[in-house]
Structure formats: C-alpha cells, structure tokens
Amino acid sequence: MAGVLLFTLSTVMPAYAAIPGVPASGNPSGIPTQNSLTISWTASSNSPTGYQIEWAEETSFGVFDAWTDHTANTANTDITKTITGLNPGQFWKFRISGINGDGTSSPSPEFFAGTLHDANQNFSNSTQQFTEGQFFGNGTIFAQDQFFKGTQTFGFNQTFSNGTQFAASQNFTNYIQTFTGTNTFGDGTMFAQGQTFDTLQIFGDNMDFDFALFNFAQTFGAGANFTGNQTFTGSNTFGTNAVFGTGQTFPTTQTFGAGANFTGNTDFSTNQIFAATSHFADAQQFPSDEIYNFIAAGMTFGSGTDFGKARTFGTDMNFTSGNQTFIGTNVFGDNAHFASNQVFGSTDTFGVFPSFNPGTKFNAAMTWGINANFTGIQTFLVDQIFGRGAHFDTAQNFTSSTHNFDAFDMTFGANTLFPSDETFGTGANFTGTINFPNNQVFPVLAEFAASQDFPSGETVTFNDFAKFGSGSTFGTARTFEEFTFFDGTQTFVGSNTFKEGTHFGAAQAFTASQTFGAATFFGTNTDFSTLDQTFGAGTKFDTGTLFNNGQTLASGLIPAYGLLLEGITCPADGTCIPDASKYLAPGELLAPGTDPTAIANTISNKTTSFTIPGLGFEMSFANVTTSGKVNVDPIDPSTLTTSTAGSTLGSRTVTASGTSITTIGTVMNVSLDTAIQSGTMTITLPYDESNIPAGVTEENLEMVHFTGEAWVTENNCSVDTVNNKITCTVTSLSPFGIGAGSSGSISGSGGGGDNIAPSFTTTFSEDDYPLRIFDVDYSLSMIENIPTKMIKTGESIQIELNMYDNGGPQNVQHVDMYVNQKGDKILNDRSETVITYDSEDIELQDPYNLIQSANVVSSVLGNKVQFLFDVSFAKAMDTSDILFRVWDLNRNVSYLHIPDALEVNESGLLSGEQSSETSEILEPESISQDPTFIPEPLISTDFLKGWAGFSSESISDPEFLSHVGLDGQEIPNWVKQNIPRWVLDGQITQQEFVNALEYLVN
Known part of the structure; x- marks a missing residue:
C-alpha cells in the first residue's frame, strides 16, 4: 500500500553492572614455614574473574604499614594463595577484593597471617607483645609474666615461665609444653595428651585435658573435661559440671562441684563427699570397706551400681537407669526414683514421694514415707505397713500377705486384689472398679470409681462421707452412712437407708420407698412422680424435681423455688409449687417474726462446696481440714443485731463500715457446725431486682457482714447482674446479707477535705496487731x-x-x-x-x-x-x-x-x-x-510529668491547678522547670509542692 510506513517496535532492557560481591572472610591456611605462608578466602558472588590481594606488614606491636597490593589481580578464580620469599616471624594483615569486567568489590574484612618464628628463640629476658595468630617454632622460651593477647600456635616443647597468661580457647593439643611456675589459662584452653603440670596453675572454665599429669593439687573452673585417666595429686577442687573419663582414680578425697559426671567406673577415696546432681556411670563400684557421703541432692546413678554396704542418700536421687545393688538397710531421702524390676532385700527406709516402676520386688518390710507411688504391678513378699497417700496402680495383687493400709488417703487402681477382712485408712480412694471380698468394711471418706459393682450376694459396710462415682450398682438394699455423696446417677435396688446429709446426683430414680435422713440433697431432674417418699428435715431439691400426686412436703424443706414456711400437699402437676406466701424465694425478704430452722450442709476434703438452690445460696472452701456440717440459718429480721426496721417489710437498716445500708434480701447466718476449715471462702447470695431502691444500680449493691461486733461491707466481691447474685471472698463466718445505700452512694471516697491517712494504731487494742x-x-x-x-x-x-x-x-x-x-x-x-x-x-x-x-x-x-x-x-x-x-x-x-x-x-x-x-x-x-x-500521692506521676513536659501527654496550667483543687490560669515557668523534678526525685513532698502553688496563685 503506497504511502504507508510500517514500524516494528521492540523493548531493549538496560544492562546493569554486576560487580563481584565482597568476600565474606579470609584466614591463614595450614602451618606456615619460616619463609612462606598460605591464605584462603571465601569466593565472591557474581562471577569474579580474579582477586585483588592487599597486605600491610606489622612494624611494631599492633602497628602496620599502609595497605599495598601484593597481587593487583590474580586473573583466576582460585581462593587460596601461597606467598613465598618471606622471613621468619614476619606478620601481616590481609584483605581481598573480587574483580570482574564490571568492577572491583569492596574489600573483605581484614585478617592476619604470619610466618613461622625461628625455633629455639629465647624471649626469657623480657615480656613481648604478640599480635593474635602467631606461629612459634619448636623450643621457644618465654619470659616470666608473658601475656598473650589472643590465641597463638605453639610448636613443640615451648617453655612458659611463672605468671604467663593465655587467652581463652588457646589450643595446645599439637604438642606437650613446659609450664614453669603459676600460669593463667583462659576459658576453653585445650591441652595435648600427656601434658604435665608440676606447679599450681590458674585454670579458667571449660578446660580440656587428656591423660594429664598433675603433680600439684589444682583448682579447676567449671565445665572441665578430663579425657581418659588423669593423674591427680592431693585434694583438688573441681568446679561445676566437670566430666571425668573411664577408670579415673582419685588418691584422696576431692572437692567436686555440682553436676560432676563420672563417665566410667571410678576409684574414689574413702570418706569422699559427692556434690549435688553428680552423675555416676553404669556398673560403678563403691567398695564395702569405704565410706561415702551421698547426702547432697539430685544424684543420678547408672545401671548396675554396687553400693557395697548400707548407705544414706539425700533427696531427689535417680536410680532409674537400671537395677542397682543395695546392700543392708539403706535410707533414701525424699523423691527417690527407682528403675523397673529393682529388688530391695533389707528393711530400707524411704522418704516422702518415692516412685517405683513395674516389677519392683520387696523382700523385706520397708519403712515408708508418705505418698509412695507404685507404677505397674509390684511384688510384696513380706507384710508392709504403707504410709499415708500411697498410690497403687491397676491389678496390684495383695492377697499373698497381710498388709496394713490404715494410713490416710491411699489410692488403689482398678482390678486390685485384696484378701478377706482387709482394713483401710480414712480417705481410701479406689480409682477403678474392684471386686471386693465379701463382708468388706470400708473406712470414712472412702471414694469409689464410676461403675463400681457391689453384687447382691455380698455384704459390704459403708462408712461416713463415702463418695461414689456415676453408674455404681449396689445389687441389693444397702445402708449408707452419714454424708454419703453420689456423683451422678446410681442403680439402687429395693428400699435403702440413706442417713443424714446424703447428696444425690442429677436424674436419680428410686423404684421403691426409701428412708432418707435429714439434710439430704437431690440433684436436678430427680423423679419422685411414681410414689410418695418421706423426706428428712432440711432436705434440698434442685431444679426439675417432680413429686407424686398427693406427696406431702413439710415446713423447712427447700424445693428449688424456695424455703417452705409451712407444710403443703403436692397437686397432680408434679411441680408442687404452692402459693407464694407459703415459701421464701431466693432473694426475698423474710417477714418479721418468721424464724426458719437452720439448714445443715455437708463439706469434706473431697467435696469442698455446697449449694442450696431454693435459697440461691452457694459456698466453697479453700481448704477443709475436718469433714462435717455447715449451717445456713435465715434470720428473723426482727432479731437482726444492731439494726432498725427499713421502709420495706422485712428490710433492716444497719451501719456498715461507716455507711447506712438497707438490706434487700434475707440475712443468712453462716456457721461451722462440725466441719473445720482454713483459708478463704467464697459465698454467693442472690438478690431480687424488685427490692432495689430507686436510684441504686445493681453494680452498687453491697454484701454486708456482721463481724467483730460490727457490720462491715465486703470489698472482695463481684456482682453478676445477669443472674442477680453477688459473690465475695471472705475469711470469717457470721451473718451475711445484701444491701443498698440510702441514695445509691454506698462507699465513696469520704469527701474532699479528708487528710487523715490509714492508721496502724487507731482503734487497735492490745489483742489487735497490724x-x-x-x-x-x-x-x-x-x-x-x-x-x-x-x-x-x-x-x-x-x-x-x-x-x-x-x-x-x-x-x-x-x-x-x-x-x-x-x-x-x-x-x-x-x-x-x-x-x-x-x-x-x-x-x-x-x-x-x-x-x-x-x-x-x-x-x-x-x-x-x-x-x-x-x-x-x-x-x-x-x-x-x-x-x-x-x-x-x-x-x-x-x-x-x-x-x-x-x-x-x-x-x-x-x-x-x-x-x-x-x-x-x-x-x-x-x-x-x-x-x-503524708497526704499523697495527690498527683499521679504520669499527670505530673505530662504538665511538666516530661512526657508526650500535654496538660495545661489550668487543668493542673484544678486537679490539685486550686483555681488559677497560669503557673510561672521557673516553677515548671524546677519543682516537678524535685518532687519526682523526692527532695520535696507533693503536699509541700501544692502548698507552694496555693501561695503563688493566691
């Protein structure tokens, strides 16, 4: 087509220079000669074609000539270079740069290399200054007090005089040297095999010796490593974590640091005291005619240790590497741990918390500390008297001997076999199902696993405070003693007798009439709808309970909806909820003149809490030392101590912690009956929102407590506004209630003008202590x-x-x-x-x-x-x-x-x-x-710094003056520049500062 020009366009990317990367490092390579040395370096990136080698000779200690080219361009990619034609003892620093067609890289970090010094040089007349990295010829002699700044390479048979100091990590492994006098060796020094030390030396940490000969007693730093069998003289002192080779012999007692590791059978002197966490090798022999001290804690013994005779061991001994040979009557400290299949042949004594692995055999009666732990099946060939808290694993067989289990709180695993007429101590815990012998009598506080079966043809006797896991089957009608606790649903047969304080789990069913004692607790969804039952005084029912048509409930029983104030007969609907006037609902005010009977509840060291659903009352204890009863008694408001009638029927006004508080619910007197506790307790009370006075929010409700002959407000509390309850942590028991201040101001700051500080003497009597x-x-x-x-x-x-x-x-x-x-x-x-x-x-x-x-x-x-x-x-x-x-x-x-x-x-x-x-x-x-x-801090540190300009926060003069209770618009700059620092440094008090400000602004 005429008149048309066609163009083809293409993109040409510019070429960027890619000079070589900097060589990362360089080093001397191999052993130099007196006339040559070899250096090497890491290769540059980006395809170098050669390297520039620069050097500078040392002219005096630490002083070098200017950099010059040794080789301007090697014109090859070799990364080593041998330089010849040098003189003995010369020393240089080097740096390397990569070269290619795009340019030359920056130089590498400098490094040092030198030629070998002449052999037999004698520097004994005076100390020298040697740069790190020198190579000394054979037979060199150095002066007294010579100091080597860095590591050197020494030839054969060097002589070092008294007072020489070596750098850390010095390596002498190539040759044996001669050390005269006392020298100082830095951390990590390594010596040649067979090195001899004739005099006292000063050794740092982590030294490495190999078949060394010590002709003088030494003190070694931590982490010394002794390869092979050293020759020690006298009593040496070893730092922590020293490691000794196989076959080491010690001529007399030594001082070992903690963590000493004897890697092979070691020959110790008699009367040796071993340090904590020492480690001994397999098959270590401790001869019977020698005395050893194993009292320090945490030692570990290898398999097959033979202790020669009876020994006494400290705490935390570890014998788990394998079976040991214990001779005679030994004493083991607390927390000793033993390997599987260990055999004990004599009457040994164990401290607390010993642990034994499967297959252990006890051929004699032992003396047991508390809380022994037996993992797996053990063999007890002789009658034992076990200590408190002993724990036995599953399928342990005790039928071959008559053992004593009278101590408290022992634990037995599933399928344990017991002989007839076995007796158990208080709190025995059977953690798995067990086929008990007929006519078994169980102790107080016995605890049984879920699904335990008590066959119908066998007689068993239960005791107080027994606890049964869910799904237990009792085979026939049984008698359960006081304060029995059933966790979950059980299978009862026939008409059983349940004594006072029995606790049933959820959804329990009863197919026959039962005998229930007082203060029984029935869990949620218990169904009595098929037949009437007789309930003891103070019985409590949780939500979802169904009653039979015509069931009578006496006054003082507590269904989930409230405390019955009079007896009722249940209608056909099963819920048995009467007219509201006949019961006290959770959070409701009790009418004056009404005084219900105290409600008994049960706690033990295994069940440390209880609830009364019908009162909305909950309580838990940090530590129950004696199992027993706790009473909760709704108080007749007309008898409430040091109170006056409130504006609402049943409410009472008290002065608590200096504030007028009016109760909005029934006050409960909580007291220990037969139970004993220690430590803190938590108590939960409900409230009815309709009883809260106008102007008071739920968050401002208080729990009041009568203690020390006065009403106080509890302050370690939380308010649950969703479920309408208050929970407080308390340290004493007496009447508790929930109340509100007269106008919503429950406990404030006390108002401005109060400058009286807390006191450690005011109102303190002779029997009060701060x-x-x-x-x-x-x-x-x-x-x-x-x-x-x-x-x-x-x-x-x-x-x-x-x-x-x-x-x-x-x-x-x-x-x-x-x-x-x-x-x-x-x-x-x-x-x-x-x-x-x-x-x-x-x-x-x-x-x-x-x-x-x-x-x-x-x-x-x-x-x-x-x-x-x-x-x-x-x-x-x-x-x-x-x-x-x-x-x-x-x-x-x-x-x-x-x-x-x-x-x-x-x-x-x-x-x-x-x-x-x-x-x-x-x-x-x-x-x-x-x-x-001192009435301070009136001003927080952050607020003061913000006003003074010491922080990013900006606070104006008027804001600051208002914060300290003064009127004003401006504070002189000299005040701001000086006085805040005095306050922060403690040179003047905040009150003195505020007094000065008041004088200035007024």
Missing part, C-alpha cells in the same frame, strides 16, 4: 526487731497487713509491697520489685524475675481492712526489707517499713548472722508509735 508473718503477730513497737524470716525458693510466705481508716475499711483500695528492698525510700522507677493491689487488680513489677507467684486478698475485719499477701520466690534473694505503702480513696498515704524482714535461698536456712543494723523507717518523719501520714 502485721502477721508466718502466723506470728507483731505490734508496731516490735516492727524494727522482727527476726529475719528464712524462705526456701518455691515455698510461699503469708503476710497479713491490718489497718484502720476513718472513712471505713472500704476506703482503702491500694497497697504496695516492696521486696528486694533496702531502706524506706521508694525510687518510683522500673528497677524495684513491687506487688500492687489496686481495687481488686493485682500487678507485679519484677525486673529481676524474683517472684514465682503472688496473690493478694482483701477482706474486712470489723472496722479494719486486711490485706493477705501470699508470695513465693523463684530465685534466691539476699536479706531484704519489706516496705508497705498504702493509700485511701483520698490519696492519704501511710508507710510501714520492716527492716531485714526476709531472706530467700535454696535451703531455707540462715546464710549468716542477722545484721544488727536497723534502718529508720522514714526520714525525716520517722515512725515511732504510728506511721507518718
């Missing part, structure tokens, strides 16, 4: 002379702090406990170890990881507030003060300083005499009879 440590009470006058408490790492200490505040116990919501502390000054920085409780939140500042666990519980004791600190330590801590800082809602602060209060170590024993020095608690306001009260 401080309790390890269950010992201390008055304020005793604080400076409290003995140092020794604590073992991992174990906890409990410290109780009690105080009074004029605004009521609820007014104190913040406490700090400082440990790892010296003196009474708080630095307010991140280097301090402090446990903080603030309005139920617990915070831990622990920069040195000293604390293993920390918990704080706040409770009200009469007109005082108590903080219970429970703290355990992960690491040792030198003798430390404790400093408490407490402030109330008005920021009035008190301090309590306890000098030399704690020391933490692995043993829990005193490390030395307690210092007689004491510190004043505060300066200049030292505590004498009562702590100094």
Whole structure:
C-alpha cells in the first residue's frame, strides 16, 4: 500500500553492572614455614574473574604499614594463595577484593597471617607483645609474666615461665609444653595428651585435658573435661559440671562441684563427699570397706551400681537407669526414683514421694514415707505397713500377705486384689472398679470409681462421707452412712437407708420407698412422680424435681423455688409449687417474726462446696481440714443485731463500715457446725431486682457482714447482674446479707477535705496487731526487731497487713509491697520489685524475675481492712526489707517499713548472722508509735510529668491547678522547670509542692 510506513517496535532492557560481591572472610591456611605462608578466602558472588590481594606488614606491636597490593589481580578464580620469599616471624594483615569486567568489590574484612618464628628463640629476658595468630617454632622460651593477647600456635616443647597468661580457647593439643611456675589459662584452653603440670596453675572454665599429669593439687573452673585417666595429686577442687573419663582414680578425697559426671567406673577415696546432681556411670563400684557421703541432692546413678554396704542418700536421687545393688538397710531421702524390676532385700527406709516402676520386688518390710507411688504391678513378699497417700496402680495383687493400709488417703487402681477382712485408712480412694471380698468394711471418706459393682450376694459396710462415682450398682438394699455423696446417677435396688446429709446426683430414680435422713440433697431432674417418699428435715431439691400426686412436703424443706414456711400437699402437676406466701424465694425478704430452722450442709476434703438452690445460696472452701456440717440459718429480721426496721417489710437498716445500708434480701447466718476449715471462702447470695431502691444500680449493691461486733461491707466481691447474685471472698463466718445505700452512694471516697491517712494504731487494742508473718503477730513497737524470716525458693510466705481508716475499711483500695528492698525510700522507677493491689487488680513489677507467684486478698475485719499477701520466690534473694505503702480513696498515704524482714535461698536456712543494723523507717518523719501520714500521692506521676513536659501527654496550667483543687490560669515557668523534678526525685513532698502553688496563685 503506497504511502504507508510500517514500524516494528521492540523493548531493549538496560544492562546493569554486576560487580563481584565482597568476600565474606579470609584466614591463614595450614602451618606456615619460616619463609612462606598460605591464605584462603571465601569466593565472591557474581562471577569474579580474579582477586585483588592487599597486605600491610606489622612494624611494631599492633602497628602496620599502609595497605599495598601484593597481587593487583590474580586473573583466576582460585581462593587460596601461597606467598613465598618471606622471613621468619614476619606478620601481616590481609584483605581481598573480587574483580570482574564490571568492577572491583569492596574489600573483605581484614585478617592476619604470619610466618613461622625461628625455633629455639629465647624471649626469657623480657615480656613481648604478640599480635593474635602467631606461629612459634619448636623450643621457644618465654619470659616470666608473658601475656598473650589472643590465641597463638605453639610448636613443640615451648617453655612458659611463672605468671604467663593465655587467652581463652588457646589450643595446645599439637604438642606437650613446659609450664614453669603459676600460669593463667583462659576459658576453653585445650591441652595435648600427656601434658604435665608440676606447679599450681590458674585454670579458667571449660578446660580440656587428656591423660594429664598433675603433680600439684589444682583448682579447676567449671565445665572441665578430663579425657581418659588423669593423674591427680592431693585434694583438688573441681568446679561445676566437670566430666571425668573411664577408670579415673582419685588418691584422696576431692572437692567436686555440682553436676560432676563420672563417665566410667571410678576409684574414689574413702570418706569422699559427692556434690549435688553428680552423675555416676553404669556398673560403678563403691567398695564395702569405704565410706561415702551421698547426702547432697539430685544424684543420678547408672545401671548396675554396687553400693557395697548400707548407705544414706539425700533427696531427689535417680536410680532409674537400671537395677542397682543395695546392700543392708539403706535410707533414701525424699523423691527417690527407682528403675523397673529393682529388688530391695533389707528393711530400707524411704522418704516422702518415692516412685517405683513395674516389677519392683520387696523382700523385706520397708519403712515408708508418705505418698509412695507404685507404677505397674509390684511384688510384696513380706507384710508392709504403707504410709499415708500411697498410690497403687491397676491389678496390684495383695492377697499373698497381710498388709496394713490404715494410713490416710491411699489410692488403689482398678482390678486390685485384696484378701478377706482387709482394713483401710480414712480417705481410701479406689480409682477403678474392684471386686471386693465379701463382708468388706470400708473406712470414712472412702471414694469409689464410676461403675463400681457391689453384687447382691455380698455384704459390704459403708462408712461416713463415702463418695461414689456415676453408674455404681449396689445389687441389693444397702445402708449408707452419714454424708454419703453420689456423683451422678446410681442403680439402687429395693428400699435403702440413706442417713443424714446424703447428696444425690442429677436424674436419680428410686423404684421403691426409701428412708432418707435429714439434710439430704437431690440433684436436678430427680423423679419422685411414681410414689410418695418421706423426706428428712432440711432436705434440698434442685431444679426439675417432680413429686407424686398427693406427696406431702413439710415446713423447712427447700424445693428449688424456695424455703417452705409451712407444710403443703403436692397437686397432680408434679411441680408442687404452692402459693407464694407459703415459701421464701431466693432473694426475698423474710417477714418479721418468721424464724426458719437452720439448714445443715455437708463439706469434706473431697467435696469442698455446697449449694442450696431454693435459697440461691452457694459456698466453697479453700481448704477443709475436718469433714462435717455447715449451717445456713435465715434470720428473723426482727432479731437482726444492731439494726432498725427499713421502709420495706422485712428490710433492716444497719451501719456498715461507716455507711447506712438497707438490706434487700434475707440475712443468712453462716456457721461451722462440725466441719473445720482454713483459708478463704467464697459465698454467693442472690438478690431480687424488685427490692432495689430507686436510684441504686445493681453494680452498687453491697454484701454486708456482721463481724467483730460490727457490720462491715465486703470489698472482695463481684456482682453478676445477669443472674442477680453477688459473690465475695471472705475469711470469717457470721451473718451475711445484701444491701443498698440510702441514695445509691454506698462507699465513696469520704469527701474532699479528708487528710487523715490509714492508721496502724487507731482503734487497735492490745489483742489487735497490724502485721502477721508466718502466723506470728507483731505490734508496731516490735516492727524494727522482727527476726529475719528464712524462705526456701518455691515455698510461699503469708503476710497479713491490718489497718484502720476513718472513712471505713472500704476506703482503702491500694497497697504496695516492696521486696528486694533496702531502706524506706521508694525510687518510683522500673528497677524495684513491687506487688500492687489496686481495687481488686493485682500487678507485679519484677525486673529481676524474683517472684514465682503472688496473690493478694482483701477482706474486712470489723472496722479494719486486711490485706493477705501470699508470695513465693523463684530465685534466691539476699536479706531484704519489706516496705508497705498504702493509700485511701483520698490519696492519704501511710508507710510501714520492716527492716531485714526476709531472706530467700535454696535451703531455707540462715546464710549468716542477722545484721544488727536497723534502718529508720522514714526520714525525716520517722515512725515511732504510728506511721507518718503524708497526704499523697495527690498527683499521679504520669499527670505530673505530662504538665511538666516530661512526657508526650500535654496538660495545661489550668487543668493542673484544678486537679490539685486550686483555681488559677497560669503557673510561672521557673516553677515548671524546677519543682516537678524535685518532687519526682523526692527532695520535696507533693503536699509541700501544692502548698507552694496555693501561695503563688493566691
């Protein structure tokens, strides 16, 4: 086509230069000669065609000439270079650059290489300065006190004089050397096989010896490795984790560090004391005519160890590598662990928590500590008296001997075989199904596994507080003693007798009339709809229970809907819910003049909680020490102590912690009957929203508690506004109720103008103490002379702090406990170890990881507030003060300083005499009879820093003045530039600062 031009377009990519990559490293290669050396380096990337080699000769120690080219371009890709024509003892630094057609790379990191020094050089007249990496000829002699800055390569038969110091990781393995006098060897030094040391040396850590000869007793650092059999002289001292070769002999007793590892059969001197966590090889022999000390903890023994005669072992011994030969009557410390098929032939003594693997054989009667653990089937050829808490595995056969199981809390696995007439101690726990002998009598607190079968043709006798797992079958009518607990649905046959306090699980069915004792509990969906039953006083029924048409329920029974105030007859619908006037519903106010009977409940060390569904009442216990009954008694409001009638029928008004509180539900008196507990408890009470006064929110409801002859408000509580209940953690029992303040202001800050700080003396009688440590009470006058408490790492200490505040116990919501502390000054920085409780939140500042666990519980004791600190330590801590800082809602602060209060170590024993020095608690306001009260912090540290310009937050002068309760618009700049720093450094108090501001603005 005429007049048309056609073009073909193509894209041409530009070519970018790809110069070689930098060689990563270079090194001398091989052993140099007196006239030559070889260097090597890593190859460059990007296809080099050659390398530039630069060098600079050392002219004096550490001083080098300028860089020059040794080879401008090798013109090949070899990465080694041998340089010849040199002189002995010359030394250079090198660097390498890659070359190709696109250019030259940057040079590699510099490295050093030199020629071999002449043989038999004598430097004995004076010390020399040698750069790291020298090669010394054979027979070199060095001066006294020679110092080698870095590692060197030494030839054969060097002579090193007294005071020589070698760098870490020095390698002498090529040749034996001559060391005269005392020399210092850095960490990681390695010696040639057969090296001799005729004098005392100074060895660092991780040394490596090979068949060495020590003609003088030495002290070795940690991690020394002794290959083969060394020759030691005298009593040497070895650091931790030393490793010894097979066949080592020690001529006399040595001092071994923890973790010593004897890798073969070792010949020890008699009277040898072994360190903690020592490890012994298989087949180690300890001759019968020699004495050894195995008291240190955590040793490990190889298989086939022969102990020669009876020995005494410390804690945490590990014999699990294989069978050992124990001779005579041995004593094993706590937590000893043994291998399968171990044989014990004599009457040995075991500490607590020993563990035995399958196939262990006991040919004699042992002395047992508590909590022995037997894994798998064991063989007991002689009658044993087992200790408390012994645990036996499945299918253990005890029929060949008559053993004693009278101790508490033993555990037996499924299919265990017992002889007839076996007796068991309290709390025996049968964790699997067992075919018990006929006429078996069970102990108090016996516990049975799910699906246990008691055949109809066999007689069994149960005891109090028995506990049965779900699905048990009883074969025939049985008699169950007091406080029996059935967990889940059981199969009962005929008419059984259930004594007081029986607890049934959900959906239990009864096919015949039963005899039920008082205070029985029936779980959800229990069905009595087919026949009438007779229920004992105080019986409790959970939700979904169905009753037979015409069933009578007596006054004082507690169906799920409430406490019956009079007897009723059930209609045909099965629910048996009468008119509301005949029962007290959960959260309802009891009418004055009505006084129901106390309701009994059961707790044990296996069932530590109970509920009363018909009252909405729940309770649990941290620790039950004696099983028994707990009573819950709804109180006739007209008899409620120190109260007046409220505006609603049945409500009562009390003064609790300085605040007027009106109850909105029935007050319950909770008391221990036969049960005994220790520690904290949680209690849950319901409330009816319709009883809450106008203007009061659910979140502001309080639990009140009558204790110490006064009403107080509990402050360790949570409000469940969905299910309408309040749960509190408490430390004592007495009447409890739920109430509301008169206008919704339940417990506030006490109002402005209050500058009275919490007190450790006000209202304290002779029997009241502000401080309790390890269950010992201390008055304020005793604080400076409290003995140092020794604590073992991992174990906890409990410290109780009690105080009074004029605004009521609820007014104190913040406490700090400082440990790892010296003196009474708080630095307010991140280097301090402090446990903080603030309005139920617990915070831990622990920069040195000293604390293993920390918990704080706040409770009200009469007109005082108590903080219970429970703290355990992960690491040792030198003798430390404790400093408490407490402030109330008005920021009035008190301090309590306890000098030399704690020391933490692995043993829990005193490390030395307690210092007689004491510190004043505060300066200049030292505590004498009562702590100094400083109304601070009025200003938080962050707020102060924000106003002063020390942080990113910006706070204006008017905002700052308003925050401290002053009117004004401007603060002079010189104040802002100087005084905040004085406050933060503790040179003046916040109150002094505020006083100065008030003077300035006014």
